[in-house]
Amino acid sequence: MELKKQSEFYDTYWRGSKKYGSYKLKRISEIIKQLDFAKKHKKNPRILDLGCGDGRCCSIWHEIGDTTGIDLSQEAMKIAKKRYPFIEFSSGDATNTSFKDGSFDIIISQEVIEHIEVQSTYIDECKRLLSPNGILILTTPNKFYFDRRIGGNYSNQPIENILYPKELKKLLSKDFHILKFYSIIHPKGDKGIYRLINSKFIHYGFAALKANALKDYIQSRLNLGLHIITVAKKIT
Template sequence: MELKEQTEFYNKYWKDYKNFGSYKLQRLSEIVKILEQVRKIKRNPKILDLGCGDGRFCAVWNEVGETVGMDLSTKAMDMASKRYPFIDFHAGDATKTEFKDGAFDIIISQEVIEHIEIQHEYVKECQRLLSHNGVLILTTPNKYYFDRRKGGNYSNQPIENILNPSQLKDLLAKDFRLLDFYTIIHPKGDYGIYKLLGSLIIRYGFSALKAEFLLQRIMSKSLLGLNIVCIAQKKK
């Protein structure tokens, strides 16, 4: 799909205000925890939210460090600039930005890479924009989960190029060093391992032992969750 068509789609997508759903709130909470860890490495960081939607998350990141937001949708950026005038917003192609090399200490990429056609260009741009030892915080839907869910991926955007964990690791390997890699959000799946883990016997067993957290941890570290979370540092 041409970039112009994608821009038109997202201008329509963001024209109405959308309340946060449960999954977005969980991702928000997870990224806030990660930022608290990362700013021990990067003090007073400059942050870029690359693919920031209507900019609401940027207002949160800005409490950690000076934040810039960018999105393909001109409509979203116009709205964001009015709502959050203390943040600098830019409209444009996330794979070909006009920011200087090494301009940011942290890049947050939340549910973006799966909507990019040439994904290695996006990763390379993140690498270019990060400062020495800069950190990329990336979340994306887990293809392994959606391949085992009735109906598959729930999103319906112009480009749906979701990745499984090994594909994402391979994509990042050249330019980034992984600091952490796990999954969050664990809804019921329908096939394979998810059918077993979703069984009443398993769930009631963990519940009876008051060890639901252990089941969640097992699914997180086994990369079985709905969303992949990747914390990666720019290679020298």
Template sequence: MKKTFTGERLETFIYDANAIKHLHRYSIAANFVKGKVVLDIASGEGYGSNLMSYGASFVYGVDIDNKAIEKAKIKYRRNNIQFVVGDTRNIPLEDKSVDVVISYETIEHHAEHEKMLQEIKRVLRPNGISIISTPDKYFYSDVRNYKNEFHVKELYKTEFIDLIKKYFFNYQILTQSYLNGNSIVLDEINRNTIEFYTGDYASSSKICSPPQFMIAIASNSLFKKQNNSVYDGTLILRNNLNCQEKLDRVYNSNPYKIGQTLLSPIKFLKKLRF
């Protein structure tokens, strides 16, 4: 079956910068889930829930898309994962039923942010932790003059922080950028203390690594603040290169070329017809 990528959800046949950034976020979340009951919302195709299940006691993967949930049930058959159709504004779990809530790149896909945070607070246990990521509207959209068709309401950093601190006493804001195949996550407070350079034997210069994404770790209890971290994307990019090389071999093969030659008259007639 042919796999298609709409750009809305990350799939495990995608090997790019987006994959590296998502995997870095889940690597950070892994520091909080050992022996815990975890809610991953929106779980998409389920790879993140699966990753969390290796340390967590149980994981609920919740997504609004029924097809995504059905595929996840087939793909990730583990005793400590349950995939459920649900919405961030009406989470299908009992009050105080989970220890950790993970929600990556979700809040910008709707405008009911307050309702989402209320629901997260409802299902979290008193000492629970939420980990939420979202684009920084200034760097992600404004600076690049970019519009993501799937985003309904993006937040500026101040708006995101105001929303988080309204519901949680303790929080840490991390910023995430991408540079030369690596995801870089830095504490928002000391981000400007790190500088990036590039060059060769002839010259060197500073380069910019804009923090297009924000990650909030929040709780009403004390928790261990996360260190600055780097996710090495070498394996992901290597897989991307391998996939491209396989495609190139197909396109350059004699059977493919012969097939294209045979199909060319049909394609030409279709153009004339329409």
């Protein structure tokens, strides 16, 4: 799909953006945890939010390290620059940016890769932009879950190319060492294994054992949640 058409879609999308709901807040909270983890590898990090939307999360990341944001939508960048004048923002193609090699220590990619047509090009750009041993924090919807949900993927953006966990791992494996890989948010699925784990028998069994946290942990490590979280270190 032409970038111009995508840009026009996202200009409209970000003009009508709403406050974050509980799922997005949980995802952001998880990214903050992983940023704290990444700081152990990179002191005083330079952070890039690659596909930052209207920039509202960049103000959070900026409390951890100097942050730059980029998005395809010029309208989103206008909003971001007005709200957060202390952060550098620019519009452009996330697969072909104008930043120099090794410009950033941490890249945050939040729900972006599934809207990229040639995903390997996006990962190549992440590698190019990261400093030696730089960290990529990436979140994306879990195709394993959505394939087992009546109605499937509820997003309706110009490109919807969601990945299975194993596909994402394969995509990253050439250039990155995966440090963490798990899922978050466990809504009710409708088919296959979700019918089992969401059955009343399993639900009340874990509740009786006061082990709901264990149930969440198992679902997380089996990658059954709605979003995949990965933290990966650039191979040098």
